[in-house]
Each structure stands twice: as C-alpha cells, then as structure tokens.
Amino acid sequence: MNDCTSKEKKxxxxxxxxxxxxxxxxxxxxxxxxxxxxxxxxxxxxxxxxVLVRKDLANFGKFGQPGTGYDVSRLKNYLLDIIGGKEMSNLAVVGVGNLGSALLNYKGFEEEGLKFVAAFDKQEGKIGKICGNVIVEHIDNIGESIKRNNVHIGIIAVPSDVAQAVAGTLVESGVYSILNFSHVALSVPPEVTLRNVDLAIELKALRYFSVNR
Amino acid sequence: MNDCTSKEKKxxxxxxxxxxxxxxxxxxxxxxxxxxxxxxxxxxxxxxxxVLVRKDLANFGKFGQPGTGYDVSRLKNYLLDIIGGKEMSNLAVVGVGNLGSALLNYKGFEEEGLKFVAAFDKQEGKIGKICGNVIVEHIDNIGESIKRNNVHIGIIAVPSDVAQAVAGTLVESGVYSILNFSHVALSVPPEVTLRNVDLAIELKALRYFSVNR
DNA sequence: GCGTGTGAAGGGTTTCACAGCA
DNA sequence: TGCTGTGAAACCCTTCACACGC
Structure with a gap:
C-alpha cells in the first residue's frame, strides 16, 4: 500500500x-x-x-524514501488528512478573563483550522466589547448564540465554582466537545467528549518529574 | 506492608x-x-x-478499609507524600500577556504548594506593575532575579518567536524545570525537565476524539 | 455482604534487530 | 552506505476474577 489507507483507523x-x-x-x-x-x-x-516516529508514520502508508527521508509537504498533507485538520472548527469561549482573552487573542489558531466565533461572560462591563475577532455576549445568550454561530467546540475558562453549570449549559445547547480549563472534575453525559487542561496538575507533574529523574 | 513504602518508586x-x-x-x-x-x-x-483506582492506590501500601473504602484525610496525606506536594515550589513566569496574567492571578495555586515569586516582560509599560503577588521585572533581570528568588520552575508564556531564547536564558540562570506554553518545540539540554502545554494541540486532539468515537 | 487488594490474563505500546530499497 | 519499514520481543498498562478482611 502506498496511499493513506488509514482514515478508518482510530x-x-x-x-x-x-x-x-x-x-x-x-x-x-x-x-x-x-x-x-x-x-x-x-x-x-x-x-x-x-523508530517510534517511523512506526507512527508507517501506520498511514509508506511515504518515506529509504536513504533520503520524508518529503515535507507530502507528509504535511497526509497528516492533515489523517487528523482531519482541513476543515475549520468553530470555537466558543465561556469566560473572558485573562485566560479566555489569551485564547481569543492568540494569533495563529485560524491558520490551524481553529476559529473563535463566540465568547461569553457574565460581567456587564465586558459584554459588547470586542476580544480577538468576536464580540463578547452575555452568558445567558449561550443557547441561542451557539446555534446561530454553529459552534463545534466549547471552551470553559470560568472560575471553578461555575464550571459545572457552564458545562451543563453548553451540553444543553448542543455542544458535544468541551475543553475544560477549570480546576474541577466536570461530569458530563457519555456522548460528550471532554478534555481537561488543568494548569495546577501540569505544574505538579512537572515538579514530580524534575525531582524524580 | 502497611506504610507508604514507595517514595523510591518512580x-x-x-x-x-x-x-x-x-x-x-x-x-x-x-x-x-x-x-x-x-x-x-x-x-x-x-x-x-x-479497579485501576484501587491498583494505583494499592501501589503505595494498603490504606483502604475493605468493606468501607478510604479515609479521606489519610489518603490525602499519603498522596501528598508520594507526589511531594508538601514543600512549596517557587515559580517564575516569563511573559506577562494574557496567559501570564491568568497564571499570576489564579487564586488557589499557593494552597497547592505552588507560589509565584517573579514575573518578567520586555514591554516597558508592564515593568514595575504588580500582577498577582509579584512585581513585573524586565526580562534582562532574569538571571539575577531567579537566583535572588530561588526559582524552581520557569513558565514560558511568551510569543513563539522568542520562546527558544527565553528557554536558553532560563537554563543559563539555573532553572532546570520548564513549562512551555508556546507553540514551538523547544530544544533544551538533557538535564532540563521540559513539559509542554500546547493549546492548539489540545484543541485539535479534542476535535479528533469528538469525530472519531 | 460489601469493597479493597492482588496474581494472572489480556491488550496495547515501544524497542530491537534486521530486511529492503534508493 | 544510509535511512525507512517491519516482524518479533520486551515492556508496560489495564482488566478480570477472585481471595481476603471488615
């Protein structure tokens, strides 16, 4: 096989x-x-x-040249195919604090197929402000806005004490992919894909591995 | 064995x-x-x-009560012992943009044994400002400040194009644990423990797993 | 009976050693 | 000769089934 045959593969x-x-x-x-x-x-x-790099890449078909290596742009296209990085994903951030703003203002997501289409906060002073490329809306608008903007992925960047409530609202509104930055364990229905980025855990893991090496 | 015997264990x-x-x-x-x-x-x-929870916990000695479960505060203390979360770690952030500010202002790190002791930026307007509990210093001060403040962990929250340079400076200054938030692959000497948190990769991984389930 | 602890089985991931190709 | 591709081995991680203790 010389083609990328592994789109079915998980x-x-x-x-x-x-x-x-x-x-x-x-x-x-x-x-x-x-x-x-x-x-x-x-x-x-x-x-x-x-070896592991080669094993990983060989999973998708052989597109390396023995004795020479891999063609960069060919490799890029194959990887994009496999990862599904060619279509644009619409993102919404809930919580426009420092973390939310950091995400919204990050240049470079869009060329990676990730586009912010909505942002929510409950603090009156922030509503209507432009952050990155979107206008901040009130958190009560989530349901309507998410449908209007066809949001695929919801990002939780609110304080821990309201994170679970926000997760519930997102799911009710039809968002089935959630990235959670809060420091609490969220409970979501099984059909929801949840991924957690816990900065405290990252720091503690780093500390552990610095000491135990 | 009924004690926590696994401090040596990696x-x-x-x-x-x-x-x-x-x-x-x-x-x-x-x-x-x-x-x-x-x-x-x-x-x-x-x-x-x-089962996996029990297996993980049983690694450290048996402190569960068959028929009853685990004693919460005893479990907490054992886990803290194992993870080494009882001593305070001193953190420094390089880059006081939105992400850096988010970290510096996060309440709750300190009670988890993580304390910010320094922050750096190169933008004049930010130098001298208080962010969280620290005063922002100029990036040229890194070497001196890191020694003065006894920094254990350096956090890279600068734009990608200067991340490698900052990593170099941190290592030169004696910081051997680095958490990298930038979207580039850093190269550091082998004695440095590096951990990457790449938000674009988290989002793309989430997208992949939402689609391929 | 109920829930933890654990050897054995099972599954997946990484490494090793080497075959194959430019 | 140099580098990729790959079966086999080694390793690690997770689950299963059940023994043990309250």
Whole structure:
C-alpha cells in the first residue's frame, strides 16, 4: 500500500498528540522552505524515539524514501488528512478573563483550522466589547448564540465554582466537545467528549518529574 | 506492608496525572467534610475504572478499609507524600500577556504548594506593575532575579518567536524545570525537565476524539 | 455482604534487530 | 552506505476474577 489507507483507523490518546506534534514540526519546516526531513530530526524535535516516529508514520502508508527521508509537504498533507485538520472548527469561549482573552487573542489558531466565533461572560462591563475577532455576549445568550454561530467546540475558562453549570449549559445547547480549563472534575453525559487542561496538575507533574529523574 | 513504602518508586507519565487527579478530589472532599470515599466514587469523578483506582492506590501500601473504602484525610496525606506536594515550589513566569496574567492571578495555586515569586516582560509599560503577588521585572533581570528568588520552575508564556531564547536564558540562570506554553518545540539540554502545554494541540486532539468515537 | 487488594490474563505500546530499497 | 519499514520481543498498562478482611 502506498496511499493513506488509514482514515478508518482510530488512534489512541497516546498517539494523537504525537502525530499533532509531527504535524506542527513539518508545518514549521515548510514555512522555512525545508523540503526534506529525517525521522532522526523529527525525533530530536519531539522527544520521541526515531523508530517510534517511523512506526507512527508507517501506520498511514509508506511515504518515506529509504536513504533520503520524508518529503515535507507530502507528509504535511497526509497528516492533515489523517487528523482531519482541513476543515475549520468553530470555537466558543465561556469566560473572558485573562485566560479566555489569551485564547481569543492568540494569533495563529485560524491558520490551524481553529476559529473563535463566540465568547461569553457574565460581567456587564465586558459584554459588547470586542476580544480577538468576536464580540463578547452575555452568558445567558449561550443557547441561542451557539446555534446561530454553529459552534463545534466549547471552551470553559470560568472560575471553578461555575464550571459545572457552564458545562451543563453548553451540553444543553448542543455542544458535544468541551475543553475544560477549570480546576474541577466536570461530569458530563457519555456522548460528550471532554478534555481537561488543568494548569495546577501540569505544574505538579512537572515538579514530580524534575525531582524524580 | 502497611506504610507508604514507595517514595523510591518512580511513576510514569500516565500514572502521575491520574494520581494528581485523585489528590484534587480528596482535597475537595476534605473541604466538604466528607471523611470517607469509595474507589467507585473516585472512579466516576475521574473517568478512571474503579479497579485501576484501587491498583494505583494499592501501589503505595494498603490504606483502604475493605468493606468501607478510604479515609479521606489519610489518603490525602499519603498522596501528598508520594507526589511531594508538601514543600512549596517557587515559580517564575516569563511573559506577562494574557496567559501570564491568568497564571499570576489564579487564586488557589499557593494552597497547592505552588507560589509565584517573579514575573518578567520586555514591554516597558508592564515593568514595575504588580500582577498577582509579584512585581513585573524586565526580562534582562532574569538571571539575577531567579537566583535572588530561588526559582524552581520557569513558565514560558511568551510569543513563539522568542520562546527558544527565553528557554536558553532560563537554563543559563539555573532553572532546570520548564513549562512551555508556546507553540514551538523547544530544544533544551538533557538535564532540563521540559513539559509542554500546547493549546492548539489540545484543541485539535479534542476535535479528533469528538469525530472519531 | 460489601469493597479493597492482588496474581494472572489480556491488550496495547515501544524497542530491537534486521530486511529492503534508493 | 544510509535511512525507512517491519516482524518479533520486551515492556508496560489495564482488566478480570477472585481471595481476603471488615
């Protein structure tokens, strides 16, 4: 097989972030007009063993050149196919504090297929303000706004004590993909895909691995 | 064995975040004056199977009561021992944009053993301002300030194009634990523990798992 | 009886060693 | 010769089934 045959294949939670890292790197290389890359180089840039890089990539079909390496733009396109990064995803942020603002103002999401289409807060002073490319709406508008803007992914960037309520509202409004930045364990129905980014846990994990090495 | 014997034991990258989640939950429960918890409940709150919860906990010695469950405050203390969460870690943030400010202003890190002691930016308007509990210093002060403040962990919250340079400065200044929020692959010497939180990758992973379920 | 603790089985992931191709 | 691709082995992680203790 010489084509990308693995669109049906499901990849695990270990593999996907790794592949997304490979993608990040080849996109970077393409911008710098590099046309070829070795598994050895990808390995160094991602802290992944070179064999594992090759194994991962070989999963999708063989598009490496023995003795030469991988063609950067070809690799990029295959990875995008697999990851589904070619269509735009519409994002909504709930909570326009510092974290919410950081997300909304981040340049570069859009060229990665991620687009903010709505933002919500309950603080009157923030409603109607422009943040990034969107106008902040009142949190009571979530239901209506999410349908109007065809939101795919909801991002929870509110204080912990209201995070669960916001999650409920998002789900009711039909958002089945949630990224949770709050420091509480959310409970959502099984059909919802939930991913947590807990900054305290990241810091503590880092601390653990610095000490225990 | 009935004691916590596993201080020497090293846990993997899969296990540690899970344990930190257990800890988060028992800390929460303790605040709510709950004194006892079943593996079944921890399971529901963390999306981890109950057997796995018991296996994880049994790693540290048996402190569950068959037929009854776990004593919350005893469990908390053991987990803190294992994770090393009893000493305070000093943190420094480089880049006081929205993300840096979000971190500096987050209430609750301190009671988790994480304390911000320094913040840096290169934008003149920000220098000298108070953010959270620290005064923002110029980025040129990193070397001196890090020694003065005994920084353990450096957090990179600057734009991608300067992230590598900042990483270099941190390492030169003696910071060997780095949490990187920028969207580039940093290269650091092997003695440095580096952990990456890439928001674009989190969003893309979430998208992948929403579609492929 | 109920819930924890644990050896054994099962499944998945990573490494090893080497085959194959430019 | 150099680098990719791949079966086999090793390793780790998770689940299963059940023993044990309150």
């Amino acid at each position: 990849f695990s939670d270990v593999v996907i972030p790794r592949i997304l890292n490979y993608l990040k790197i080849v996109q970077q290389l393409e911008k710098n007009n590099k046309t070829n890359i070795l598994s050895e180089e990808i390995s160094r840039m991602t802290n992944t063993s070179a | 846990f993997s990258d899969v296990v540690i975040p899970r344990i930190l989640n257990y800890l988060k939950i028992v800390q929460q429960l303790e605040k709510n004056n709950k004194t006892n918890i079943l593996s079944e409940e921890i399971s529901r709150m963390t999306n981890t199977s109950a």
